[in-house]
Amino acid sequence: MGRRVGLQTVEIESKPRIIGTYNIVGPKEGQGPLREYFDKILDDDLNGTESFEKAESSLLYTAISESIKKAKLKEVDINYLLAGDLLNQLSSSCFAARDLNIPFIGLYGACSTMAESLSVGSMIMEGGLAHYVVAATSSHFSSAERQFRLPLEMGSQRAPTAQWTVTGAGAMVLGKKGDFPYVTHVTTGKVKDYGIVDVNNMGVAMAPAAVDTIKQHFMDTGRKPSDYDVIATGDLGIIGREFTEKLLLEYKYDMKGHYIDCGEKIFDPKRQGTNAGGSGCGCSAVVATGYLFKNMLQGKFKRILLVSTGALLSSTSSLQGETIPGIAHAVSIEFGGE
Amino acid sequence: MKVEEKTIRKKFDKLNSDNIPKPNLLLHCFNAFWVGGLICIIGQFISDVFSKMGIPKDELGTYVSIVMVFLGAVLTGIGVYDKLGDFAGAGSVVPITGFANSIVSPAMEFKKEGFVFGVAAKMFIIAGPVLVYGIGSSVIVGILYYFLRW
Numbered sequence: 435m436g437r438r439v440g441l442q443t444v445e446i447e448s449k450p451r452i453i454g455t456y457n458i459v460g461p462k463e464g465q466g467p468l469r470e471y472f473d474k475i476l477d478d479d480l481n482g483t484e485s486f487e488k489a490e491s492s493l494l495y496t497a498i499s500e501s502i503k504k505a506k507l508k509e510v511d512i513n514y515l516l517a518g519d520l521l522n523q524l525s526s527s528c529f530a531a532r533d534l535n536i537p538f539i540g541l542y543g544a545c546s547t548m549a550e551s552l553s554v555g556s557m558i559m560e561g562g563l564a565h566y567v568v569a570a571t572s573s574h575f576s577s578a579e580r581q582f583r584l585p586l587e588m589g590s591q592r593a594p595t596a597q598w599t600v601t602g603a604g605a606m607v608l609g610k611k612g613d614f615p616y617v618t619h620v621t622t623g624k625v626k627d628y629g630i631v632d633v634n635n636m637g638v639a640m641a642p643a644a645v646d647t648i649k650q651h652f653m654d655t656g657r658k659p660s661d662y663d664v665i666a667t668g669d670l671g672i673i674g675r676e677f678t679e680k681l682l683l684e685y686k687y688d689m690k691g692h693y694i695d696c697g698e699k700i701f702d703p704k705r706q707g708t709n710a711g712g713s714g715c716g717c718s719a720v721v722a723t724g725y726l727f728k729n730m731l732q733g734k735f736k737r738i739l740l741v742s743t744g745a746l747l748s749s750t751s752s753l754q755g756e757t758i759p760g761i762a763h764a765v766s767i768e769f770g771g772e
Numbered sequence: 773m774k775v776e777e778k779t780i781r782k783k784f785d786k787l788n789s790d791n792i793p794k795p796n797l798l799l800h801c802f803n804a805f806w807v808g809g810l811i812c813i814i815g816q817f818i819s820d821v822f823s824k825m826g827i828p829k830d831e832l833g834t835y836v837s838i839v840m841v842f843l844g845a846v847l848t849g850i851g852v853y854d855k856l857g858d859f860a861g862a863g864s865v866v867p868i869t870g871f872a873n874s875i876v877s878p879a880m881e882f883k884k885e886g887f888v889f890g891v892a893a894k895m896f897i898i899a900g901p902v903l904v905y906g907i908g909s910s911v912i913v914g915i916l917y918y919f920l921r922w
Contacts, residue, residue, distance in 0.1 A: 485884045580881060587848050587877035588898065589857015589864050591800075594793040628784050635792065642784060646777075677787055684783055685775050707858075 436560040440654025449616035450559035453609040454505030455723040456497050460601030466701045471724030490574035493603040494530040498570050501605035509535040513564035516551040519572050544744030545669050547571035548719040549763040556617040572603030573714030593634040597671045597713035604719030615730045615769035623647035627759040637674025640743040643760035645681040651764045659692045663735040668718030668742035669697035671711035696721035718742040730769045737768045804863030811867045844872030874898040
């Protein structure tokens, strides 16, 4: 049975394995530096559907069903599907789940959903309450723009701090057996809000949450940055990543050489015009199931910490002048040797 | 090792005031100036052509506006105007072509929600406030002018 360590961390003793993963991305992500790590790259960001919302749902459906196939399972074998996305009422996830024969729990953690669903999934597995769990999430540039920002064809300039929502979905199947990367620790984050109001500066708004969760993970587990091959925050972007690095130095944690941000990695900002980097639920999902997971399988990374970060604002709250609360959840994954 | 969150927050505020990249104002002003100017030159050219065709002077403005709005709408429809806007900023927002863009772009975007609650209801989400305060302030100026005629 798992046990609590420190204030916010749970040690997962049964080591639930990530036995199958799948990711699918849009054309722009497919032109980015991580293209070789994606399972499927779309030519058309509508994916043959008639709206961007339907497209996002189809991406998530594909990621979930293909990850189950990769794990050589059937839908009926899965005990829980844990999924979420950015759209109102989790519509992408709900509509994807409509076509799946799996009990479904919808989770909202904004862009932190990958680590959130993986955390909850690992805890369900640790409790012995499921044989297999799927954790998944998605985002789509155009559906997010529609909900949170201006019409796509509207001629306006993007701020240098603005980030580009990743079009993509990623899914992980958790199981009990097999020689696969496994979850060892889960650190659940607190909501942190340091008063940022600019919706074009989300990476910075989320940085305090990332700092707090990473610091707490180290304090709870007694680990330090050098214990990890890679610590990957979800979508802080270039500026948010710099903030996080500098703020963690205040806690005397030097992240140098062990730290990346998925949002910074996924695009080439100069060539692709993405300013501060990628964002969205799909960002940490496709980088975790792609770059991080595949390098673990190849033995390049032995121990990683996935810290997905979310900005918990709504289009209403920002219009009412509310600041942007952030959250970050951390999951420690290991594979191959101590 | 005891570090208070207050210290972190202070450091965060300091980073936030020093380390946020600013847009390159000079370059943006330059691009806005020449693109905006170019749009105006095109407008003037159209005005001159209409004038040569014998359109009366007091109707010229209307004719030119119609053509410019049409051009703005077409460029939005074929996906050019958003790229122009990203490059030129206010240079492409302020002229009447930008006004056309602000109406056509939501109309296109919300077509999937139907012609009544999508296109028609959402068409003015950006231009609406401009119209409200534009017309509103012109009414106020009109009233002031009526009483304070000089």
